[in-house]
Amino acid sequence: MARLSPTLAMLALILLVSAFPMVNSESTSEETVRMCCSAGEYDLHLIGRDSTAGLTPFDDELGEEERVLIENAVTQLAEIHSWDYSPGWGGSYPDSTWQFSLPYEVNNAAGIEINATVVVTIGSRTYEGYSGPGNTYLPAGSSTILEIPVNVDAGNMGGTDTVSVSLRVQTLVFSLPGTDAGIEFIWGTEDDHGFISVELPLLDINMAPPIVEGRSVFLQMQFSSGFGTKIIGSTEITVIAGGTTISTMPVLEIQGQDILATWTWSVDSSLPDGDYTINISLVVQEGAAPFQGELLWNLQFGESDGGSGGVYYPNEEPPKTDGSGSRMDLFITGELSADGGRLVFARETKLTFHDSAALWLRWGLNNLGNSSLDSDSTWAMFVGGDVTDEMRNNRLIDDVEIREMSQQLQSGRLMTFLDSGLFLESEELLGGRFSDFQTIEVQVENHGENRIMHSQISIVISTTQVIADDKRYTLVRSFIKPQTQTYWNDVSLEVEITSSAGTSFAKIYKDSSGVELNTEHKRLGSSESLRATAENIDVDSSISLSFQPTKNPLYSPGVLLGIIVVGLSAALLISWRMSKNKSRLALFLEVPLAILAGFAYVLAYPMETLVIITGGTGGLWIVTAAISPRRLDRIGILELDDLPEVPTIDCPKCSTSNPITTSKRPTRLPCGGCGVILKIIE
8 A cells, every 4th residue: 555755644634624614712612593684674763963963773762853944045055964873783785775754844935946965875885865856846834854765776884884864955945935934854753753764784693502491491692783782672672482472581791792682481391392493573663674583493401490590690790771771660758857956857768670770780799799790890899798609609699698788888888889880869869978867778679589680679778867957958859860871761759758746848849851740748637748759750851859847836737737726716716706696697608718728738838828828717707707787686676576567558550558657647658569649638
C-alpha cells in the first residue's frame, strides 16, 4: 500500500478540519432557530414637533396634538415639517407604495390649491411622492386629509440607517380667502392621526429549544430589534403551544441589544410526549397584519419542577419594565391626633407593584448580597446580612430575605431605593424627608406567594410625623419621576385618613391636571374623615392633595356639632316663646331648614360657613315668630256665638242680604249686591 507523503497528509488534514462547521465560542450547545420575520406592513405615526419630531410604530406614543399653521400663500419650495427615526434594525424591503396621510384644517377660506411633495429617505436612498400633476384642490370641511403616495423601490436597510419623511410645498394658494385665512396641518393623536404606511423590516424572532421541567415548559424567544423591551410591552403578542394560548406574562432578560422573553406553558397532565407546534403572532398596532412564526419541537415531559415552583427563574436581573410600564397601587391611611401641645400625623403608605416591576422586586429579594450583580444594579446597594447562599439559590423568597430587605430599607436605604430604584419622588410620596419622621417602619409583603413571578408584591411604610398647627401639609403630590423609559403606566391612588375629636383638617386643598382627583371630606360626630381617589396617573399627570391641620377647638368636629345643636335649639326655644299667642304655621314650615346645617356639618363645610348657616337659620325662625299674626282666640276676642245680632234687609232686586249698621230712621244704604239704593223707614 502506498504511503502518503507528510505534505499530502497535512493538506488532507487541513481540508478535513475545514469541512466541519465553525462554532461560536459564546454560543450555547443548542442553537436558536429563526421563527420570524420578513418586512411587514404597518404605519409609522407622526409624533412630536421640531426637535422632538419623530416616527414610531407604537400606538401608545400617540397622544399630544401638534399643529403647523400657514397663513400666507406659498410661491416657492418650502418645507412644512419633517420627521425621522433610527429603527436600529436592518433587512431587505420590497417594492411597494407608501401612503402619506396628514389631517388639515382650512380657516376662513373655501379651500386651498396645493402642489406638495413628500420626500422619503432610507439611509442613502431617496424617494419622492407628489400630490398630483399641477395643483391639487383641498376643500375646507370636516375629516379633511392630505394624502400623497410614494413609490419605494426594493432595497436593504442597515441597522444604523435613518428613515426620514418630509412634507414640502411648491405652491399653496387660498381659495376665496377671508380675514386671517390659513391652513393648519395636524398630527400626533388618535383622532388627528398623521402617518405614513410603510413596508419595512421591524424585528427578528429566534427560538431556543424549549426547557422542560416536569409539566412546565419554558418557551424562550429572542427578539432582535432597535426597540428593546418596547417591542414586547407596546405590541400585542400571542403565543400558542400545542393549541393552548399562553396567558401568563413572559419573563424578560436583556442580552445586549436583544431581549430574551420566556413564556411558561403549564402542560395538561393528559398530554403525552411527542411533537408540538409553537406559534407566535405579533401585532405592532391595531389594524396591522401580524408578524407570525411557527416551529415544531419534540418534547419529553418529566416529573420534577426544577425547584422553581413551575415558573421560569431568570439567571440575569430582569428589566424593571417591558416597555409599556407596570401597574402600581398607592394606598394611604392615617390619623391626625394631638399629643400634648403638638399635632402628630401617623400614616401608612402602601405601594403594591404588579407586572414587570413585581417580577423585578421578587428577583431582587432572592438576590440580596449577590456578588455577581452589575455595579450599577439597584440591588447592589443591599448586603446579604442573614441571607445564606442556599437561600439565594433556592429560587424562592424566604422569610429571612423579606426581613433583611425590610430592615435595610428602614435603616436608611428607603429614600434612595424609591428615588433611584423605582423612579418615584420619595418626599412627594411620603409627605416628608427621612429626617422629618419621628418613627419609621418598613415591611415587605409577598401576599402569600414566594415564587419569583409577576404576582403582586407590596412595600408598606409606616411613619409618624409632627406637623405644624394651622400650616398647610402636603399629603401627596406628583410622585412619578420623568424617565427615559415607561416604568409606570397604570397608577391608582386611594387615601383614607381620619382626625381625632380634638383635631381637624380645617381646609382641604386639591389640584390635578391630566387626571381626575375625587375627594370626600366628612365630619362624623367625634372625628373627620378624608377620602380621595385617582386612576390612571402617569408621568404626564399633575396631582396634589393637602390639608390645613389644627387643634383649635372651634374647628374640632365635636365642638362644631355642639355649636349647631345649642345654637339651633336656643333659636327654636326663643322663637317658640315669641309665638305663644301667634300663628305658628310659618314657623313649622321653616323648622326643617335645620337639615341644611346638618348637611353642611356632615359634608365638612368650613367653620365660618357652618356658623353662617346656623345663625341664619336661627335668625329666620326668630324673625318669623316676630312677624307672625296674633290669634284672636288667644287675646280675649269673643267667639262668634257671643257677638250681638245685626239686623239685615234683603234687596228686592237681587235678594242680597244687607246688614243695617245704623239705628237712624229713615236712612238710605246701597245694596252690596247690585248697588241699588235701599230706603229704610222703620
